[in-house]
Amino acid sequence: MKITLLQIDKTDQPWVNEGFELYEKRLKHYIGFQTQTIVYPKANRNKSFDQQKKEEASLLLKEFPKFDHIILMDEKGKSYSSMKFSEQLNKLSISGKKHIAFVIGGPYGFDESVYAKANDKISLSEMTFSHQMVRVFFVEQLYRAFSILKGEKYHHE
Numbered sequence: 001m002k003i004t005l006l007q008i009d010k011t012d013q014p015w016v017n018e019g020f021e022l023y024e025k026r027l028k029h030y031i032g033f034q035t036q037t038i039v040y041p042k043a044n045r046n047k048s049f050d051q052q053k054k055e056e057a058s059l060l061l062k063e064f065p066k067f068d069h070i071i072l073m074d075e076k077g078k079s080y081s082s083m084k085f086s087e088q089l090n091k092l093s094i095s096g097k098k099h100i101a102f103v104i105g106g107p108y109g110f111d112e113s114v115y116a117k118a119n120d121k122i123s124l125s126e127m128t129f130s131h132q133m134v135r136v137f138f139v140e141q142l143y144r145a146f147s148i149l150k151g152e153k154y155h156h157e
Contacts, residue, residue, distance in 0.1 A: 005135070
């Protein structure tokens with residue numbers, strides 16, 4: 001199984017990049033992992049939130065056919081404990097999914113057309129985080145999930 005983190009816009013905070021890179025490096029020990037960033041043009045930032053979401057959606061939807069399973073990172077998605085998240089990843093792997101995309105949208109969320117094409121939605125918290133911080137939280141949880149599956153001591157429960 002291979003996992004891609006598909007995200008809108010690059011991270012502009014060095015500390016976010018450092019945290020992400022730390023867990024990304026650890027994660028590659030367990031699974032094929034890559035990040036794909038779709039850059040949303042700065043010139044479009046003066047448009048309405050709905051228009052921005054529609055334009056981001058057209059960019060995201062072009063990428064979706066590459067993946068067997070699309071999971072949106074969304075505050076309205078299902079919440080998992082770290083243990084349950086690792087179980088879900090294991091189920092996806094056993095079910096024969098070869099390439100999964102976890103998708104982080106822009107600051108205004110996803111357009112309805114993206115929700116319609118996704119297979120699942122998950123939430124990291126009931127709280128709202130910046131889409132840049134979600135990257136670090138997600139990659140750490142992904143690393144934690146694989147360490148759980150391998151029976152390693154990173155997760156304490």
